[in-house]
Amino acid sequence: MNAYNFIKDSIIQGKYQPGMRLTEEYLAQELKISRTPIREAIKQLKTEGLIIPLKKGVSVRDFTKEDIRQIYDLRTLLEGYSAAQAAASRTEEDLIKLTEANLLYEEAINQYVEGDFDQIVKIVEMNQLFHDAIINASKNQHIHFHISRVVVVPIVFRSFYWYSKEKLKRSLDYHKIILQAIESQDTERARIAMHEHIYQGRDQVLTHLEDLKNDVSYKEETK
Amino acid sequence: MNAYNFIKDSIIQGKYQPGMRLTEEYLAQELKISRTPIREAIKQLKTEGLIIPLKKGVSVRDFTKEDIRQIYDLRTLLEGYSAAQAAASRTEEDLIKLTEANLLYEEAINQYVEGDFDQIVKIVEMNQLFHDAIINASKNQHIHFHISRVVVVPIVFRSFYWYSKEKLKRSLDYHKIILQAIESQDTERARIAMHEHIYQGRDQVLTHLEDLKNDVSYKEETK
DNA sequence: TATATTTTTATTGTATACAATCAAATTGAG
DNA sequence: CTCAATTTGATTGTATACAATAAAAATATA
Numbered sequence: 001m002n003a004y005n006f007i008k009d010s011i012i013q014g015k016y017q018p019g020m021r022l023t024e025e026y027l028a029q030e031l032k033i034s035r036t037p038i039r040e041a042i043k044q045l046k047t048e049g050l051i052i053p054l055k056k057g058v059s060v061r062d063f064t065k066e067d068i069r070q071i072y073d074l075r076t077l078l079e080g081y082s083a084a085q086a087a088a089s090r091t092e093e094d095l096i097k098l099t100e101a102n103l104l105y106e107e108a109i110n111q112y113v114e115g116d117f118d119q120i121v122k123i124v125e126m127n128q129l130f131h132d133a134i135i136n137a138s139k140n141q142h143i144h145f146h147i148s149r150v151v152v153v154p155i156v157f158r159s160f161y162w163y164s165k166e167k168l169k170r171s172l173d174y175h176k177i178i179l180q181a182i183e184s185q186d187t188e189r190a191r192i193a194m195h196e197h198i199y200q201g202r203d204q205v206l207t208h209l210e211d212l213k214n215d216v217s218y219k220e221e222t223k
Numbered sequence: 224m225n226a227y228n229f230i231k232d233s234i235i236q237g238k239y240q241p242g243m244r245l246t247e248e249y250l251a252q253e254l255k256i257s258r259t260p261i262r263e264a265i266k267q268l269k270t271e272g273l274i275i276p277l278k279k280g281v282s283v284r285d286f287t288k289e290d291i292r293q294i295y296d297l298r299t300l301l302e303g304y305s306a307a308q309a310a311a312s313r314t315e316e317d318l319i320k321l322t323e324a325n326l327l328y329e330e331a332i333n334q335y336v337e338g339d340f341d342q343i344v345k346i347v348e349m350n351q352l353f354h355d356a357i358i359n360a361s362k363n364q365h366i367h368f369h370i371s372r373v374v375v376v377p378i379v380f381r382s383f384y385w386y387s388k389e390k391l392k393r394s395l396d397y398h399k400i401i402l403q404a405i406e407s408q409d410t411e412r413a414r415i416a417m418h419e420h421i422y423q424g425r426d427q428v429l430t431h432l433e434d435l436k437n438d439v440s441y442k443e444e445t446k
Numbered sequence: 447t448a449t450a451t452t453t454t455t456a457t458t459g460t461a462t463a464c465a466a467t468c469a470a471a472t473t474g475a476g
Numbered sequence: 477c478t479c480a481a482t483t484t485g486a487t488t489g490t491a492t493a494c495a496a497t498a499a500a501a502a503t504a505t506a
Contacts, residue, residue, distance in 0.1 A: 023456090023457065025457075035491085037490070040266050044266055055498065056456075056499070070365045074301075077300060081300050142297055143297060149369070247487075256461090257460060257462070258461085259459080259460055259462090260459080262488085262489090278468065278469080279469075279487055280487070
């Protein structure tokens with residue numbers, strides 16, 4: 001794994017906590033490589049908005065409640081559009097891929113027992129696979145670029161910890177509704193179902209944001 | 224001016240033509256600096272999608288007609304949303320800034336005589352100032368990040384060459400309609416006017432894309 | 447003691463050397 | 477002559493040394 005992916009994953013999974021200062025030297029030692037590749041990774045993460053520049057060094061971005069709201073508003077807009085376009089332009093092959101992705105998502109949810117970190121990683125991955133398949137079916141390559149930058153937010157990943165199995169199943173139900181709408185080429189149904197699906201995700205994050213910020217592992221490493 | 228801005232401007236203004244291969248060595252000599260800062264700039268431009276990686280080196284991205292369509296669809300979506308939000312949340316201060324920006328745009332257009340490169344740069348700048356003021360009034364910081372990546376496309380810049388004074392004035396008229404809608408907090412009027420404004424820009428680009436690709440200066444440098 | 451000034455230290459910015467890798471040219475075998 | 481193997485050359489990837497700069501600490505001055 002390269003420096004960029006290592007640092008990014010560490011941020012997303014919460015190993016490097018929001019507000020934590022990162023220096024090139026520190027990361028170089030951590031990965032046992034020189035500063036050069038570290039600097040590149042930092043530059044990229046800065047461009048993506050996952051870390052923010054300090055006077056010297058950078059710090060892991062801390063997303064506020066307002067940030068979450070704004071990001072989810074955007075995500076709703078983009079993914080809603082994406083779902084509508086997918087409904088309009090989907091091929092038979094797209095449908096097969098969407099169905100497959102959703103089956104994998106279902107499987108991952110069924111195998112989940114509360115607190116299993118690796119399985120959460122899997123669920124997040126499979127969820128993303130489904131959303132990516134929709135973007136793909138929408139036939140707009142550029143939208144993928146933007147959604148991926150809206151979605152990759154540490155708090156979103158960590159929010160999956162707080163999902164009950166029931167809530168995960170409801171999320172799966174929405175995937176099925178969206179898939180159905182795309183299959184029957186009902187663009188507005190697809191858009192609205194996606195809107196609702198994303199907003200339910202947002203509510204989940206907002207509800208547990210306080211819990212997240214009071215999380216022990218969170219506080220200990222940032223002070 | 225740093226390496227990043229130099230290369231970016233060169234691409235946007237057409238000095239480095241679509242498809243042109245860029246090597247670190249070449250750019251280092253061009254800017255009379257070492258490869259290190261060049262590498263950073265390239266990484267960033269790659270992340271932004273303005274250049275695409277080759278097996279060795281990179282090349283300036285060539286946007287197809289389909290790219291333009293997709294990008295403008297996205298831009299319409301984002302800026303339409305932005306205008307609607309601005310209409311909902313604008314303050315008196317926002318209105319003052321919007322009015323000022325539009326006056327500067329009007330001024331720049333009035334002073335324009337066909338083919339004046341520096342004045343085109345000015346017009347593009349002032350146009351952007353107005354659009355930025357809307358995003359600002361929308362109170363969603365994150366949307367700026369995305370729109371700036373949708374808008375910064377070399378062809379958009381170069382398309383201004385083909386604007387007649389008449390078309391520029393029509394563009395200004397739309398700014399005024401949008402401003403009026405934002406002032407009277409008419410969210411849907413603001414959104415629709417922005418949609419129309421952006422799509423007229425798209426049509427302008429698409430109409431002259433062929434001319435652009437047949438441009439002498441374009442062909443000579445890319446072969 | 448409080449504040450301005452200097453010195454020290456930590457950290458990033460840049461240049462450069464060398465290693466790794468990929469593409470093109472060259473050579474050799476059938 | 478054609479195609480595969482090898483060599484050569486161009487280019488990027490990485491490490492590292494040193495310069496520039498900003499923050500922190502120490503010192504001096506009121």
